Amino acid sequence: MPNIDWGQLKTAEQIxxxxxxxxxxxxxxxxxxxAILGLRDLTAGVEAYFASITDKEEAMWADLAWNHTSTWRRFDSxxxxxxxxxxxxxxxxxxEMFIAAAQIVI
Structure with a gap:
């Protein structure tokens, strides 16, 4: 009989x-x-989001991400x-946007 590690089992949703x-x-x-934001006509929306941030620290992090990072991380940003x-x-x-953006060569 196989040894089953029940802690490693995943739900259909997790899979x-x-x-x-x-x-x-x-x-x-x-x-x-x-580039993908520009192609999807979403740049102005992102800039409006920045303008709506009132917390000074949150605004700093958003500015760093928008203007100074080399990469954008999909799952933990x-x-x-x-x-x-x-x-x-x-x-x-x-x-879908990350998949499409990864195909863009600049």
Whole structure:
């Protein structure tokens, strides 16, 4: 009888999330990210999101992410999550944009 590690078992939802993450680039360059936003006509929305940030520290982090990082991380970036919420982008929208952005050669 096989030895089963019950702690390693995953739900169907967890398996689907793992499969989705495997298809989506974990990061893209800032230039690729800004390019896909421009191609999707979303740049003004991101800039409006920045203008709406009133917390000084949050505004600093957003500025660093927008203007000074070399890469944007898909799955753990507070900047990306905040901007996505402001633009009403779903997780699927973000995945698709990262996949498309990764194909952009600058």
């Amino acid at each position: 689907a999330d793992d499969e989705r993450r495997a298809r989506v680039p974990a990061e893209i360059s800032r230039a690729q990210g800004r 507070p900047f990306l999550q905040g901007a996505a919420r402001a633009l009403s982008l779903s997780e699927e929208d973000l995945d």
